[in-house]
Amino acid sequence: ETGVTQTPRHLVMGMTNKKSLKCEQHLGHNAMYWYKQSAKKPLELMFVYSLEERVENNSVPSRFSPECPNSSHLFLHLHTLQPEDSALYLCASSQDYGYGGNTIYFGEGSWLTVV
Amino acid sequence: GDSVTQMEGPVTLSEEAFLTINCTYTATGYPSLFWYVQYPGEGLQLLLKATKADDKGSNKGFEATYRKETTSFHLEKGSVQVSDSAVYFCALRDSGSARQLTFGSGTQLTVLP
Numbered sequence: 483e484t485g486v487t488q489t490p491r492h493l494v495m496g497m498t499n500k501k502s503l504k505c506e507q508h509l510g511h512n513a514m515y516w517y518k519q520s521a522k523k524p525l526e527l528m529f530v531y532s533l534e535e536r537v538e539n540n541s542v543p544s545r546f547s548p549e550c551p552n553s554s555h556l557f558l559h560l561h562t563l564q565p566e567d568s569a570l571y572l573c574a575s576s577q578d579y580g581y582g583g584n585t586i587y588f589g590e591g592s593w594l595t596v597v
Numbered sequence: 598g599d600s601v602t603q604m605e606g607p608v609t610l611s612e613e614a615f616l617t618i619n620c621t622y623t624a625t626g627y628p629s630l631f632w633y634v635q636y637p638g639e640g641l642q643l644l645l646k647a648t649k650a651d652d653k654g655s656n657k658g659f660e661a662t663y664r665k666e667t668t669s670f671h672l673e674k675g676s677v678q679v680s681d682s683a684v685y686f687c688a689l690r691d692s693g694s695a696r697q698l699t700f701g702s703g704t705q706l707t708v709l710p
Contacts (some may be wrong), residue, residue: 524700586631
């Protein structure tokens, strides 16, 4: 059982669609993350939220829009995506953002296919 | 900046063989080191971690020792099983300004019966 739950697990969307990925953590953590995992590329950090405030945005295109309404929930809103955005999107959380020794716990991911 | 270098895969072993996956790192501060495992079709799971030099992390028969002198965190297991087939990622999280996880490229392990 994972303390970080992502929905949907699989999503197929057209380039003109608008969809959202949802993440919920049940660990009482204060920091949440979105990562992108593409084939044959290292994991890429997309966004970090600490206490519901965005603290990092790693040059992610504006067609990806994160939202963190509270410390337990994180969304990734998707619109006008490109086929190269097809990837596994991983949500993660940690106790806090500032301490390097904190473990980052991952969800099972949302497989996104853009057609 | 921070970086993690893992041995390239894929690695194919027979059941009960000894496993070593090499991992070396560069960091500006005093990092914590992690091994994550990703089973087919799933997300990343923490396998083990070490937060300071000479610490040994262990879990499910896997071990890794934080070696500051060689900047390494090699993953070992004495006898692998078919169920260990997965992708293994070495990662670090620095105590300095770079507080995100920096991952290696991953090593695919296949264990044959």
